[in-house]
Structures are given as C-alpha cells and as structure tokens.
Amino acid sequence: MVEMSNHYLDKPGLTGLFYSDENDLIFKQIKHFKPISEAKKIELEILPFKFLGPVYMTDAENISENWRIDFVEASLYLKQSETSKADQLQSFFSLNSNLPSMKGKMTYLSAFISTPHTEDVKPLYEKMINYIHPSIIQGQYYNEKIKKNKFNRNKFINKELLRGVNLLEYNLGSARKVYLTEHQKFYCIGILSNEFEEFERNSVFYTFDKDDSLCESICLEIPSYYIISTLPSYYKELIKDTLHLFDIQGIEPNLRIIHLSFKAKKVIYIEEYAIINSHKKSIGAILIPANDKYSKEAKNISIFRKRLRAYLDKNKNIGNSLRNFNSNFSFYRWFISSDEDLNEIKINLDKLT
Secondary structure, three states: OOOOOOOEOOOOOEEEEEEEOOOOOEEEEEEEOOOOOHHHHHHHHHHHHHHHHHHHHHHHOOOOOOOEEEEEEEEEEEOHHHHHHOOOOOEEEEEEEEEEOOOOOEEEEEEEEEEOOOEOHHHHHHHHHHHHHHHHHHHHHHHHHHOHHHOOHHHHHHHHHHHHHHHHHHOOOOEOOOOHHHHOEEEEEEEEEEEEEOOEEEEEEEOEOOOOHHHHHHHOOOOOHHHHHHHHHHHHHHHHHHHHHOOOOOEEEEEEEEEEEEOOEEEEEEEEEEEEOOEEEEEEEEEEEOOHHHHHHOEEHHHHHHHHHHHHHOOOOHHHOHHHOOOOEOOOOEEOOOHHHHHHHHHHOOOOO
C-alpha cells in the first residue's frame, strides 16, 4: 500500500486513483484540498478497497461473466440548512478500467473525481484506458525484464499513479458534450423507488413477475437481479462516506447514472430525486439496450429520465404507474432494505437455489 500524496489542490476538488495488480495488491494516490485528521487517515486506508470492491462483485456472487462497472456519476446538491458553509463542488463520478497484465491476469484501475464543474467524462475515461492503465502494465513488465532485482515495483506504480492523477486533473474543466450513443434505444427491466426519512431508507424494487418468461430471459442480459438492485445504494453510501472522509460540508450526493458492461452486453441505471416535505425521494430505472425482441417499448434514455422526473414532480406513487415504463411489469414489491429482503431476490428472481 502506498502513501497518500501530501499535495492539496489549489482549487476545490478531489481526485483519487487506485490500482489492483495481478497479485491483488492495492495501490493508491489521492489529492484533495483539505487536510484530514489522523483518525480519518485510518479510514482512508480502506477507501481503495471500497471503490474497487464492486469490481470483484461478480466473482463473489459466483457469476461466470466478468461484468465491469465502467462509470458512476452523482450530482451534489446543497443541504438547505447548511448553504452558508457549503463547499463548492457540483459533480462526483467514478471511472473504472480493467486490462489483462502481461501474465494474463486481470488488473484494475479505478478513479474518483469530484469538481465544481460538470465535466466531460469521455476524454478522462479515454486517458485512463488508453494511457494511464496500459502505461502501468507495460512499464512494470519492461522494468521487471530489464532491471529485474534492481526494480522497485511499489515505487514505480506509485509514481505512475501520481502521473495519472496529474494527467486527469490537467484535463478537468471541459464542458459536458452530448454524444450520439446517448440516443440509443433502451428497454426498461426494473424500477427502484427510495424514500428517506430521518435515518431510515425504504427501498423497493419492481420488475417482471418471477414466473414470467421475460424474467428468465433478462437474467441472461444482466449480472443478476440481486446485483443490479444493490449497486445504487452501495455507490450512494460510498460517495456519501467519501465526502464525509474529506470533510466536505453542506452538500449531499444524489446518484444520476451507473454503467455496467460485459462484452456487447450493457446495463444502465438512471435516477432522479426530489425533496418533498423535507424528505428526500428518488426513483431509478434499470435499462438494457433494445433488440428486436424488446424493440416495441424501447425508448432513449432522455425519455425515461423525463418520465421519472414527472412522477417525482407530481409526487405520484410510482408503484401505481409501473406499466408506463414496461407493460409487462408486475406490481409486486421486492423490498431491498435488508439482507433478508435481498436474499429473496436471489432465491426467486435469480433462481440460485
């Protein structure tokens, strides 16, 4: 494990870069604009494992397909009671890359970035997968072959991560662009509804009936119903904990989008939120690319997002209107706020027993 950089950004922001090598050793490089306490430095040691954790989730769930969590984005909104002392951050996103090492085993590179701007993420992601990650793998292989015993592997990876952080920061500040891929048609396979009151979160998952043939066929297009229903809450809490770790005040994260992929397969989760009577409420839709079988009810992401927004603005119960997202949805509620509830999804929807 390498040490955190002592450099603090001249402008408010957070940048972290984590690397897991072929031996599953974790390295980190983090820059931030506030010092942290000694107690929080202990928490910092496990932060890379939390960001890299979902990357290994499919292995933990005994799923043969190695799904990647490519991208996670949250918007940061002001707490109404703390606007005067709020830090000026607007976005938070996580980028992930996995590549085979020269030995053939997978390596992982994960970055989180939080800035006062709404960034154009695509060039940052391209820097990760086309430059930073390959440079670490190729540089390590070259040095091990040439320098052998003289090569300080940990020092090399730490140096490459620092170069990577600097490169990402150099490319920050580009305005968000609209790319053609956002006009692709998608098919809705699930709805997540969350209501937050005080310290409680009530989360409900809606999808097809467990005995519907569609439920079984969709299982072949996703990592599992269990995973896609747990990832949003996992990342929401992770981002919240990260902001708290670095003493970011006056703002709260709200998840906007998660991208997962395996070869040609793709899953996208989108979410909208509202503050209603001082309580937060959010609704999310789980989407997969439409094919001939699912083309009838296919729509682009913006249409699904507008529908989520409309139900929140009118404070409607999404459970009564599920079939506006998919005419085949069941009205049965799967609760996902506890391990016991989630196990029911494993048993009934993923049919793991």
